[in-house]
Amino acid sequence: MKAGQRALGVAFSDAESVATCAGAVVRADRVVDGLAYERCTVGGDDATDAVVALVERIDRPDVSALLLAGVAPAWFNVLDLPRIHEETGLPTLAVSFEASPGLAPAIRAQFDGADRAWRLDTYESLPPRRSLSVNDERLFLRALGVDAPVADAADTDPADSGAAPPLAPNCEAAQLVRGFTPEGGRPKPLRVARIAARAGRELGARLTE
Incomplete structure (x- = not known):
């Protein structure tokens, strides 16, 4: 992976009723190259809108991938x-x-009616979950728009927990995630986005005191 390749990491940080959504553009050589913010409702249905708006707001055609921290932020x-x-x-x-x-x-335990139905429909539309070993830590990911096949039996890590089939170790998705994870088990764009989201949430709380 080239040092100048960029990914946009997106993470959320919840307050009582509103979550801060932060996006961080980070290069593969660890340089932070941009930040943007949106908000969504805790327990609402607008997190997808927030992510799409954030990508539009940051407006970076040089970003080559979007990394999201999980699939159910801001309380499902x-x-x-x-x-x-x-x-x-x-x-x-x-x-x-x-x-x-x-x-x-x-989701079934926490919601009912239409609130349950759309969440289950959206959750069941997600691509399958795969596991990936990165720097001796294990991540789990769902991928779209990038090659993410299951590993051959010969390449399967015997220590795999079985919670998700392992990702083929040299596939495009694995190389992308590892390329943006120079140390530890959290990709750098997501690490920076998480810090930015928490800082944005704390600032918002102070401004409304």
């Missing part, structure tokens, strides 16, 4: 990854950091 404000990929035109990868049996049981 589930992201519509196919729509985000279609409207932004960017390879789109949602990255999470813990093994999970899936969110459908929690």
